[in-house]
């Protein structure tokens with residue numbers, strides 16, 4: 001199964017009573033293990049937790065901390081755009097050149113990278129004078 005097929009499958013489990021907008025994400029860790037996540041909303045915070053954040057949490061819980069590849073899928077007019085918080089979370093665990101495949105359920109594909117999603121990101125180097 002391709003990484004995008006993993007994302008497509010887990011998207012079906014999204015818990016989205018508020019937005020009705022299902023998102024699926026899949027991460028291949030550098031170990032080769034694939035971790036998946038879907039968005040999960042709740043009444044107090046209707047925006048809930050993004051699919052990407054869910055996949056990252058599953059990866060860390062599974063004992064991996066480095067990302068080799070990411071895929072995200074949703075039913076939109078153009079490929080899904082990860083939120084700012086998820087871009088920062090991806091940058092925490094992935095090198096800048098890691099490929100992120102963003103797709104629509106009807107097959108429009110945009111391939112980008114973690115660095116292109118979060119240009120000029122803050123990293124530990126900025127604190128090197130401390």
Ligand code: THU
Nearest residue numbers: 019023039047050051081082083
């Ligand atoms: N959402 C994601 O899960 N990933 C994205 O990349 C963008 C947005 C979710 C959060 C919320 O459950 C719903 O989509 C609407 O914002």
